[in-house]
Amino acid sequence: MTTDAVTPPLLTVEHLTMRFGGLLAIDDLSFEAADRKITALIGPNGAGKTTVFNCITGFYKPTQGRITLHHGDTGAEFLLERMDDFRITQKAKVARTFQNIRLFGGMTVLENLLVAQHNTLMLASRFTIGGIFGIAGYKHAERESIELAKYWLEKVRLTERADDPASDLPYGGQRRLEIARAMCTMPKLLCLDEPAAGLNPRESQELNELLQYIRDQHRIGVLLIEHDMSVVMGISDHIVVLDYGQKISDGTPEEVRRDPNVIRAYLGVDEEEEIPEIEGAAP
Amino acid sequence: MAEAGKAGGLNLAATIKDCLLAGLVALAIFGPTLGLVTIPGPGGLDLVQRWTPVAIAVALVVGGRFLLHVFWWNREPGEGAVAGARAAVTLRLVGLGRYAGPALLAFAVALPFLPFADRYILDLSILVLTYVMLGWGLNIVVGLAGLLDLGYVAFYAVGAYSYALIAQHFGWSFWVCLPLAGLFAAFFGVILGFPVLRLRGDYLAIVTLAFGEIVRVVLLNWYTFTNGPDGISGIPRPSFFGLPFDRLGDVTFHKTFGLEYSSLHRIIFLYFLILILALVTNFVTVRLRRLPVGRAWEALREDEIACRSLGLNTTNTKLTAFAMGAMFAGFAGSFFATRQGFISPESFVFMESALVLAIVVLGGMGSQIGVVIAAVVMIGGFEVFREAEQFRMLIFGLAMVSIMVWRPRGLIAVRTPSVFLKEKKVISADLVQEGHG
Numbered sequence: 001m002t003t004d005a006v007t008p009p010l011l012t013v014e015h016l017t018m019r020f021g022g023l024l025a026i027d028d029l030s031f032e033a034a035d036r037k038i039t040a041l042i043g044p045n046g047a048g049k050t051t052v053f054n055c056i057t058g059f060y061k062p063t064q065g066r067i068t069l070h071h072g073d074t075g076a077e078f079l080l081e082r083m084d085d086f087r088i089t090q091k092a093k094v095a096r097t098f099q100n101i102r103l104f105g106g107m108t109v110l111e112n113l114l115v116a117q118h119n120t121l122m123l124a125s126r127f128t129i130g131g132i133f134g135i136a137g138y139k140h141a142e143r144e145s146i147e148l149a150k151y152w153l154e155k156v157r158l159t160e161r162a163d164d165p166a167s168d169l170p171y172g173g174q175r176r177l178e179i180a181r182a183m184c185t186m187p188k189l190l191c192l193d194e195p196a197a198g199l200n201p202r203e204s205q206e207l208n209e210l211l212q213y214i215r216d217q218h219r220i221g222v223l224l225i226e227h228d229m230s231v232v233m234g235i236s237d238h239i240v241v242l243d244y245g246q247k248i249s250d251g252t253p254e255e256v257r258r259d260p261n262v263i264r265a266y267l268g269v270d271e272e273e274e275i276p277e278i279e280g281a282a283p
Numbered sequence: 284m285a286e287a288g289k290a291g292g293l294n295l296a297a298t299i300k301d302c303l304l305a306g307l308v309a310l311a312i313f314g315p316t317l318g319l320v321t322i323p324g325p326g327g328l329d330l331v332q333r334w335t336p337v338a339i340a341v342a343l344v345v346g347g348r349f350l351l352h353v354f355w356w357n358r359e360p361g362e363g364a365v366a367g368a369r370a371a372v373t374l375r376l377v378g379l380g381r382y383a384g385p386a387l388l389a390f391a392v393a394l395p396f397l398p399f400a401d402r403y404i405l406d407l408s409i410l411v412l413t414y415v416m417l418g419w420g421l422n423i424v425v426g427l428a429g430l431l432d433l434g435y436v437a438f439y440a441v442g443a444y445s446y447a448l449i450a451q452h453f454g455w456s457f458w459v460c461l462p463l464a465g466l467f468a469a470f471f472g473v474i475l476g477f478p479v480l481r482l483r484g485d486y487l488a489i490v491t492l493a494f495g496e497i498v499r500v501v502l503l504n505w506y507t508f509t510n511g512p513d514g515i516s517g518i519p520r521p522s523f524f525g526l527p528f529d530r531l532g533d534v535t536f537h538k539t540f541g542l543e544y545s546s547l548h549r550i551i552f553l554y555f556l557i558l559i560l561a562l563v564t565n566f567v568t569v570r571l572r573r574l575p576v577g578r579a580w581e582a583l584r585e586d587e588i589a590c591r592s593l594g595l596n597t598t599n600t601k602l603t604a605f606a607m608g609a610m611f612a613g614f615a616g617s618f619f620a621t622r623q624g625f626i627s628p629e630s631f632v633f634m635e636s637a638l639v640l641a642i643v644v645l646g647g648m649g650s651q652i653g654v655v656i657a658a659v660v661m662i663g664g665f666e667v668f669r670e671a672e673q674f675r676m677l678i679f680g681l682a683m684v685s686i687m688v689w690r691p692r693g694l695i696a697v698r699t700p701s702v703f704l705k706e707k708k709v710i711s712a713d714l715v716q717e718g719h720g
Contacts, residue, residue: 057592072512089594096592106715107578108700114575116593121575132570142702150704162704167714180715185593258509 008070008077009036009112010189010221011056013050016065018051018245025051028226029065030043033189035072037202037224038215040232043242044265049225050099056223057096058085063097069094071188095187097178099225105167109158109177112166116184120227121145145184146213152180159257176210176275183214189221190214204228208235233257241265298352309344317684326492384652391558395551408621409557410661413615416561418642418654419568420611425640426649427568427577428604429584429717431488432477434495435639438468438609440502440631442616447515447626448508450590458523461617468613469606471498476605480598496638502628521621523552553622560618562612565651571607571712573701580604581649581701585716609634645686647693648717 011033015032018026026048033039039047054060058080067080069092074214078092088094104112114121124141151159153159156176161169166177175195182190187228192211196204212235215222226232232239232253241249249256318337321328331527354446394400394408417439424432445464449455456464479490502509507513520528526536528549536552537544571577590597620626643659646653664682668675690696696712 059588079655084716085591086594086596089592090596098589098592102589102592104582104589106698106710106712107581108703108710109703110702111578111581111700114702115578115590115595118575118579118582118593122579125574125576132567132574138574146702146704151388159704161699163706163708165710165714181593186297 007072008202009033010070010072011223012068014066016052016055016067017063018055018060019063025245028227029245029247031240031247031250033221033223035221036215036219038211038224038235039240040224040226040236041240041242042226042232047242049195049242053096053193053225056080057094057191058083058088069189089185091187093186094191095182096191097182097193097195099197101174101178103166103178106165106216108163109169110149110155110162112177112181113152113184113200114145116181117145117148137218148184152183155213156180169275171198175199179210187220189223191223193225194227195224196226196231204231207231211235286297298334298349301352302349305348306341306345309341310337313340338572387655395554399689402547402550405554406664407663409554412561413619414639414642414658414662415655416557416564416615417612417639418646418658419561419564419605419651420608420615421639421643421651422651422654423568424608425643427572427584428580428601430604431484432608433488433492433636433640435608435612436610436631436633436635437495437498438471439616439619439635440498441468441471442613443626444502444509444618445613448618451515452517457519457621461614464617465610465613468616469610471541472605473602473610476602480601492633495633499628499631502631508692512623512627514623518620518624518626520624521552521556528552557618560614569651576600576603578701641683645693647695647712649698650693650695653693653695
C-alpha cells in the first residue's frame with residue numbers, strides 16, 4: 001500500500017567515515033540498498049569496499065557515520081554501528097560471506113549449515129539444559145533445521161556432499177556453501193564479498209542465477225562486492241562505485257557504465273590516450 | 284651391499300658420513316650422561332668413568348642409523364606410503380574404537396572382581412580413572428573449543444578444597460558437597476573466562492598458566508582459611524548411602540550386608556564412584572557435542588570470525604566451555620579429596636595440568652576413547668617404569684617424542700561428525716583446526 005517514497009530503504013549508510021590511524025579508508029560515504037534488489041559495490045583494488053562491509057556487519061566500528069537497517073515487514077529499525085557483530089546477524093538479520101572463504105573446514109557440510117542456525121536451535125534446546133535431557137521440542141527443531149539445510153544444499157547443488165568435510169569441497173563448492181550457510185541464518189540483507197572470485201564462466205553464470213533466485217524467491221536485499229563485471233552488470237539493480245574511499249558514482253548499471261568518473265577510475269590511469277577525451281567531456 | 288645400492292641408489296660414502304656424524308652427536312650426549320658417575324667418596328664426590336656403556340650406546344646409534352639407511356629410508360615408495368600407512372592405522376584404530384569402547388567399559392566394571400585385582404591394582408585404576416575424568420573434562424576446553432588451558436589443575440583444586448572445607452565446617456555429606464564443588468569450580472571457570480576472552484593462542488595459555496599458579500599460591504598463603512601448606516586433614520570418607528565403611532560401629536556397610544569386614548570394600552566403592560563420575564562426564568560431553576552448544580564449540584575452534592558472522596555469541600560460547608570443563612574438574616577434585624582424606628596445595632602443581640594436557644593431546648584432541656588410552660598409557664606407564672628410577676622420565680620423554688613423530692595429531696586422529704544426512708564418514712584430523720584460543 002505504501003509508496004516507495006514513504007518506505008525507508010533496507011539499508012541506509014550515511015556519512016560513513018573510517019579512519020585507521022592516518023589512513024582514511026572511507027571518506028564520508030552515503031548510499032542506500034533497497035529491499036528485494038541487488039546492490040553492487042564496485043571499485044578498484046583498495047577502494048575500501050571490504051571496509052564498508054566490515055562496518056555494516058560490525059567487524060569494524062566506524063569512526064563516524066550512521067548505518068540504519070530497516071525491516072520492511074515489521075518496521076523495526078536497527079542502528080548497526082552501535083551493535084555487536086554477532087547481534088547484527090542475530091537481531092538485525094544481516095548475513096555475510098568472506099573474500100577469503102571462511103568455512104568450518106573440519107566439520108561436514110551439513111554441520112556448517114547447522115552452526116548457522118545456532119540461535120534457533122539454542123532456544124529450542126532450552127539453552128542446552130533441555131537438550132541434555134532430550135526434550136521433544138529440541139528434536140523437532142533439529143529436524144526442521146536439517147530440512148532447511150537440505151533445502152539450501154539442493155539449491156547450491158551440494159546434497160551429494162552433505163556428509164563430507166567442508167574443506168574437501170572444490171573451490172566453487174566452498175563458495176556456494178558459504179552462501180548457503182549465510183542464507184541459513186534467515187537474513188534480510190545478504191552481504192557477499194567477491195562471491196565470483198576464482199569461479200569459471202559457467203560457475204559464475206550459476207552464481208548469477210542463484211543470487212537472482214535469492215532476491216526474487218526469498219525477497220531479501222543483496223549487497224555485493226564484485227570484480228567480475230559479467231556478474232555485476234548482469235544481475236545488479238543498482239551499482240555504487242567507490243574509489244579511494246569516496247563514492248564516485250551511483251546508479252543503474254547503464255548509468256554507471258557511461259559515467260566518465262567510473263571510466264577514469266578504472267581505465268584512466270593505465271590508458272593515457274583515454275584521459276584527454278574524458279577531460280574534454282567532463283565539464 | 285651391492286643389492287641395497289641397486290635397489291634404491293644407496294650412496295655409501297654419504298651414508299657412512301651421516302652415521303659417523305650421528306655417532307659424534309651420540310658421543311656428545313652419552314659421554315657425560317652415561318660415561319661419568321659421581322660417587323660420594325671420603326673427600327667429597329668422586330668422579331668415576333665408565334666408557335663401556337658409552338661405547339655400546341654410540342655403537343647402537345651408528346649401527347641403528349646405518350640399518351635405517353639401508354632398510355627404511357632406502358625403500359621405493361617414500362612419503363606417500365608413509366601417509367597411506369598412517370591413514371590405514373587411523374582407520375584401523377577407528378574400527379577398533381567401535382568395539383574398544385564397550386569392551387573397555389565391560390572390563391572396567393568387572394575389574395574389581397577379577398582375581399588379580401588386589402589393593403595395588405585398584406588404587407592404580409582409581410588414579411587412572413581420575414585422570415581419564417580430568418582428561419575428558421579438559422577435552423571440552425582444549426579438544427572441542429580449541430582453547431589452550433594450562434591452568435586446569437586450579438579447578439581441580441577448587442573442587443577439592445570446596446569439598447574439604449564444606450565437609451569440615453558444615454559436616455555436609457559427600458553427595459551434597461559434590462554438586463556444590465562442581466558449581467564452585469564452574470564459577471571459577473567463568474571468573475577465569477572473563478579476563479581471557481580477548482586473548483588467543485599463546486597469550487591465553489600464559490594467562491591460564493598464571494591463573495593456575497595464583498590459585499595454588501592463594502591456597503598456600505591464606506593460612507586462616509585453607510590451613511596453608513599444612514593442608515586439610517581428616518576429610519570425611521564417603522559412605523555407601525549413609526553406611527560408613529568402618530570396622531567398628533553399629534550401622535556399617537559390612538554389617539548391613541552381612542559381609543566379613545574388609546578394607547577393600549571402601550576401595551571398591553571408591554573405584555565405582557570414580558567410574559560412574561567419569562562415565563557421567565563422558566555421557567554429558569558426547570551429548571553436548573550433538574547439541575548446538577557443542578557444535579558452536581567446534582565451530583569456534585575452526586574459525587572464530589566466521590562464528591561471529593553467523594550470529595554466535597562467542598563470549599558465551601567460550602565461557603560455557605570453560606565452565607563445563609571446570610565443573611568436571613571440580614567433581615574430580617572433590618572425589619580426590621574424599622579418597623585421600625588429606626589435601627594440600629602440593630597436590631595441585633603445574634605438573635598436574637601438564638599431565639592432563641599431555642593426556643588430551645596424546646589421545647587426539649577431541650577424541651573420547653583416545654583420552655582413555657592415553658591416560659592408561661601415561662599413568663600406567665609411570666607405574667610400570669617405577670623401577671627404572673631416574674631413567675623413568677627419560678623413557679617417558681622418549682615415548683612421548685616418538686608418539687608425536689609417529690602420530691602428530693594424537694593416537695585417535697579423526698573427528699566423528701555430530702550429525703549426518705546419509706552416511707557417517709570420519710574426518711581426518713589433517714582437515715581439523717587445532718584452534719587458536
